[in-house]
Every structure is written in structure tokens, then in C-alpha cells.
Amino acid sequence: MIEFTPKYITFDCYGTLTSFGMAAMTREMFADRIPPEQMELFVKNFASYRLNEVLGAWQPYVDVICNALERTCKLWKIKFNQSEALSYYEAVPTWGPHADVAAGLSKIADKIPLVILSNAANDQIQHNVDKLGAHFPHVYTAEQAQAYKPRLEAFEYMFDQLGCGPEQIMHVSSSFRYDHMSAADLGFGARVLVNRSHEPSLMPHYATHEIKDIGGLPGLLGL
Numbered sequence: 001m002i003e004f005t006p007k008y009i010t011f012d013c014y015g016t017l018t019s020f021g022m023a024a025m026t027r028e029m030f031a032d033r034i035p036p037e038q039m040e041l042f043v044k045n046f047a048s049y050r051l052n053e054v055l056g057a058w059q060p061y062v063d064v065i066c067n068a069l070e071r072t073c074k075l076w077k078i079k080f081n082q083s084e085a086l087s088y089y090e091a092v093p094t095w096g097p098h099a100d101v102a103a104g105l106s107k108i109a110d111k112i113p114l115v116i117l118s119n120a121a122n123d124q125i126q127h128n129v130d131k132l133g134a135h136f137p138h139v140y141t142a143e144q145a146q147a148y149k150p151r152l153e154a155f156e157y158m159f160d161q162l163g164c165g166p167e168q169i170m171h172v173s174s175s176f177r178y179d180h181m182s183a184a185d186l187g188f189g190a191r192v193l194v195n196r197s198h199e200p201s202l203m204p205h206y207a208t209h210e211i212k213d214i215g216g217l218p219g220l221l222g223l
Helices: 022-029 036-053 061-076 082-094 101-106 122-129 152-162 176-186 214-220
Strands: 008-011 114-118 138-141 169-173 190-194 209-211
Touching: 022 036, 022 082, 036 061, 061 082, 082 122, 101 214, 114 122, 114 152, 122 138, 138 152, 152 176, 169 176, 176 190, 190 214, 209 214
Parallel strands: 008 114, 008 169, 114 138, 169 190, 190 209
Antiparallel strands: none
16 A cells, blocks of 8 residues: 555546447558568557657647558558548547556545546547546646646646646556656656556656556555
């Protein structure tokens, strides 16, 4: 059990709470063009370009996806199709939560305010939040902040909206690259890795605690 009572618990949404369907869509969409033995590298390249696209000045999330896919296709010397890129963007609001999310959140939602800080667009995020089975009184997006995680400006926007500093907050995410490295640099009071196994573990350098799913969060808080 952690010896810290946060004023807020902030969450990454996609991958941590919402089951992120980008890789599965890619495997299906490009099965006719990428050999099976090379598919995971193609998926990884697409993910790397998406990260690279959010490191600069804010741009609409649809452009992040389209630019990243176009660059991936160029790397692999295959034709880029704009309509395929747009289908990713359109699919995001349909994705639901991981199976462990609703039960885990239900034990803490009425005790500590829950917050989402997401790289989603404004027109996407609420569709996913509504499927989580818990009340989030504060939901912030990169579009509102005009900056994507892992840029510190995204987190600073959230601090300004909440009216408190990082030392009063527990941040929960399954991603080191997008969340935990920045959260460590900013000095969050606690940083909880939800180990969904989609990034290499960098414990204990960036996260302070690790759980296998959201069901482990109430116990960490003594609830």
C-alpha cells in the first residue's frame, strides 16, 4: 500500500483504460501487403512515427495519424491511402475499456476525483470515457492544451486547470514514453505503471509502483 493520499488521480486513457486498437487494425488492414514475418516491425514503425508526430507543435490528431501512416508506408515502399488513415481516426471513439477497468475504478471513483489527460481530439474522447463505467469530473485533451504528451506543456495545462501541483497527484499510465518519463521529470507525488506489456519495463527509474491492471489500484490506495 502506498503511503500517499493524492488530491487527484490522473489517467492516460488509450492503452491504459481504453483498449487501444491501432495495432490490431494495422495487422488486419495491411495483411495483403506486409509479409506475416515482418508485420510486427511494420506495426512498431507506425507507432514510432505517431510518437514522433506529437513531439512538435500541436496539430490535429487526424493529421498525426495520417502523417505517421504516410511516413510508414514511404519507409516500406508501399502506396499510402488517405482513406485507410482516416479509418483509424474514425475507429477511435468506438473502442471500449479493458475488462479490468470498470470494477477497479468503481472502488475509488467516489473517494478521490478521477482525471483523464489524453492525446485524443475533443470530438473523440467523451465517447471512450462514457464506456469506462466511472465518473471522471475532469477530462482534458491535447487539443485543449495545444500540446501532446509527452511534452510537458500538456501536463502543465492540466495543473493549471486543476489548480494544484504535480506533487499532489498520482498519475496512472501503461506508457513510459508518453507519460511516466514526463511525470517523473515533473515530480508527481506517485506514478503507477499499469503493465499492459506493450512497452519495455523501465521500473523503478520512472514509475514508483507497478500493477498488472486497474484492479490493483484500490489496494495500492488502501481502499
